[in-house]
Amino acid sequence: MSVALLWVVSPCDVSNGTSFMESVREGNRFFDSSRHRNLVSNERINRGGGKQTNNGRKFSVRSAILATPSGERTMTSEQMVYDVVLRQAALVKRQLRSTNELEVKPDIPIPGNLGLLSEAYDRCGEVCAEYAKTFNLGTMLMTPERRRAIWAIYVWCRRTDELVDGPNASYITPAALDRWENRLEDVFNGRPFDMLDGALSDTVSNFPVDIQPFRDMIEGMRMDLRKSRYKNFDELYLYCYYVAGTVGLMSVPIMGIAPESKATTESVYNAALALGIANQLTNILRDVGEDARRGRVYLPQDELAQAGLSDEDIFAGRVTDKWRIFMKKQIHRARKFFDEAEKGVTELSSASRFPVWASLVLYRKILDEIEANDYNNFTKRAYVSKSKKLIALPIAYAKSLVPPTKTASLQR
Ligand SMILES: CC(C)=CCC/C(C)=C/CC/C(C)=C/CC/C(C)=C/COP(=O)(O)OP(=O)(O)O
Structure with missing residues (x-):
């Protein structure tokens, strides 16, 4: 796949149920080994019609697709995903707005394991520091509770x-x-399997984070297993939501919306979704050559055909005028999503704005670099140089100082 989150720590090996933590350090686990049996057996798999969530709701993008009687979709991916956005926003609206600051509860008391929890968060922080340097630097401005929660989510996504x-x-x-x-x-039920899961369990008990975006991200991985082509942008959009838009939805409840913001909660969620989509589209455009070498084409097939291009042209890796025209259109679309996202960053709580601006500005610049490479994304990997990053960061910081808009201007 054109990687949503290139986070290189070894994951737990879910293929045989071996814990990631078994292979490192002390191999501590939260709770007893009976959980391990749960993990490796399939007895608890309960598919079809959407599963019961932690609070009894059953909606998901997947169930929306399955729900249509004739098996045909009547909604576009964008409409279906927006439905998820509305539900996520509705879920947290009260909690986020009820107080000026999120009320962060104390750690889950885990007898005998209290030390482990802070160790688990520290480990999440180390991973984040190693693999998402710029973003991690930005999180230093956040409150410690929010910072470590973001780390825990980051590590789960990775x-x-x-x-x-x-x-x-x-x-x-x-x-x-x-x-x-x-x-x-x-x-989500408070029964983490290992230390890193323990950090996430603690996070989801402290912040109004819903399980749905997490499930949807796993659905994106399923999609990646079964598909290597995307018929049109509608299909690609759904994939981008699953693997990256979900990260935006997971992050907002942690980052918080500025109490003085007049924007609607759903518009902020929508901006977060847009940032995930923009990042993923950029990632795809940057990695065309790399993905093609793995037999994968994450570009809309109908748009390739309209441009007079095919998979063969991509595998051949020739930068032609047809390719340049095609790429200009794709870059333009990715920028539109960044524009959409920008409207929402300002509405986040003040300390959360800088890491988001920093990653947005830097990721957006990858598109400029693809242009600077004359659209050769087959053999040249577009990247933002250290000096360009250094120039961009103060700009991101200045942007993060801009307070939320005074009027309710941010609408979908
Ligand atoms: C805009 C508002 C209101 C909130 C922000 C909400 C957030 C944090 C959105 C970000 C979503 C996000 C980080 C999605 C991941 C997308 C992506 C393609 C990440 C690429 O990560 P890596 O794969 O590590 O990058 P590289 O491949 O470039 O190393």
Whole structure:
């Protein structure tokens, strides 16, 4: 896949139920080994019609697709995903706005393991520091509770991504992803499997984070297992939501909306979704050559055909005028999503704005670099140089000082 989150820590090997933590350091686990049996058996898999969530709701993008009687979709991916956005926003609206600051509860009391929890968060922080340097730097301005919660989410996303993109990817089956999803349910039910899951369990008990975007990310991994072509942008959009838009939805409840913001909660969620989509589209455009070498084309097939291009042109890796025209259109679309996202960053709580601006500004610049490479994304990897990053960061910081808009101008 064109990696959503290239986070390189070894994930737990869900193909055989071996814990990630067994392979490192002390191998501590939260709770007893009976959980391990749950993880490796399939008895708790309960598919079809949407699963019961932690609070009894059953909606998901997947169930929306399955729900249509004739098997045909009547909604576009964008409409279906927006439905998820509305539900996520409705879920947290009260909690986020009820107080000026999020009320962060104390750590879950885990007898005998209290030390482990802070160790688990520290480990999440180390991973984040190692693999997402700029973003991690930005999180230093956040409150300690929010920072470590973001770390825990980051690490879960990385481990999930690693299942289909890491060293053990060839052993990953849909059944293994089902087991990973069961394990996610356990995390949300306060029964973490290992230390890193423990950090996430604590996070989801302290912040109004819903399980749905996490499930949807796993669904993105399933999609990656079964698909290597996307018929049109509608299909690609759904994939981008699953693997990256979900990260935006997971992050907002942690980052918080500025109490003085007049924007609607759903518009902020929508901006977060847009940032995930923009990042993923950029990632795809940057990695066209790399993905093609793995037999994958994450570009809309109908748009390729309209431009007079085919998979063969991509595998041949020739930068032609047809390719340049095609790429200009794709870059333009990705920028539109960044524009959409920008409207929402200002509405986030003040300390959360800088890491988001920093990553947005830097990721957006990758598009400029693709242009500067004359659209050769077959053999040249577009990247933002250290000096350009250094120039961009103060700009991101200045942007983060801009307070939320005084009027309710941010609408979908
Ligand atoms: C905009 C508002 C209101 C909130 C922000 C909400 C957030 C944090 C959204 C970010 C979503 C996000 C980080 C999605 C991941 C997308 C992505 C393609 C990440 C790429 O990560 P790596 O794969 O590590 O990058 P590289 O491949 O470039 O190393």
